[in-house]
Amino acid sequence: MPNASTQVRTTCAASARPLADYRAWLVDLDGTLYRPLGVKLAMAAELAALGWHDIRVIRAFRREHERMREALTACRANLSVAEGAPSSSAFEQQIQRTALGLAMSEPAVERTVHRWMFERPGKWLRLFRRRGLIDRIDRYRLQGGRTALVSDYPATCKLAALRAAELFEVVIANGERGAAFALKPDPAAYLAAAERLATPPNDCVVIGDRDDADGQAARAAGMAFCHVKSMVVVPPR
Numbered sequence: 001m002p003n004a005s006t007q008v009r010t011t012c013a014a015s016a017r018p019l020a021d022y023r024a025w026l027v028d029l030d031g032t033l034y035r036p037l038g039v040k041l042a043m044a045a046e047l048a049a050l051g052w053h054d055i056r057v058i059r060a061f062r063r064e065h066e067r068m069r070e071a072l073t074a075c076r077a078n079l080s081v082a083e084g085a086p087s088s089s090a091f092e093q094q095i096q097r098t099a100l101g102l103a104m105s106e107p108a109v110e111r112t113v114h115r116w117m118f119e120r121p122g123k124w125l126r127l128f129r130r131r132g133l134i135d136r137i138d139r140y141r142l143q144g145g146r147t148a149l150v151s152d153y154p155a156t157c158k159l160a161a162l163r164a165a166e167l168f169e170v171v172i173a174n175g176e177r178g179a180a181f182a183l184k185p186d187p188a189a190y191l192a193a194a195e196r197l198a199t200p201p202n203d204c205v206v207i208g209d210r211d212d213a214d215g216q217a218a219r220a221a222g223m224a225f226c227h228v229k230s231m232v233v234v235p236p237r
């Protein structure tokens, strides 16, 4: 029989529902479907050995991501989903800003980013994938659960490497198939996923690795949030 602390861990806050009770799981990719530390260390070693000349591009690209996210967070009070999607994706804007900052061409930045952030990490993503979560999503989907992947980066290469492409009915990934959403914690991409699954936000749970991105977006969308490390479901306030 579970003790009190176990009960808190598995059923969470007083009004929380078990994960399986939600009609749709909206899942983040990076840091959620794989363990990021192992991938980061492996890629750092690979970059140092084979791509040292590209390190400044990757660092600048990552910096732009955090700057864009911080800027969004700072001005979120003035933003509205009803304003509609931007004309270019956050990924395209991140490429543009990186190219401008380094005085490089956008195609050159994009080639470097693609090689080091999407192609070469594939083997490490596979090695460090969260097998338990991936199996759980598979079982949930087979039992009738609705599933979407929501990512701030292109997802096709990474989903193929993880052998997880079939797990998701809907994929919303910045930089792919015309998806042009602001970065998380803007809730627009999660709301779009819920709409495409024809599921109301209060019947969706976001599964992610960052409370300041996925968690904040979930709360703004009126969805529950489940942090991948604890697997504790926190209902919307």
Ligand SMILES: [Mg+2]
Pocket: 028, 029, 030, 031, 032, 208, 209, 210
């Ligand atoms: Mg993440």
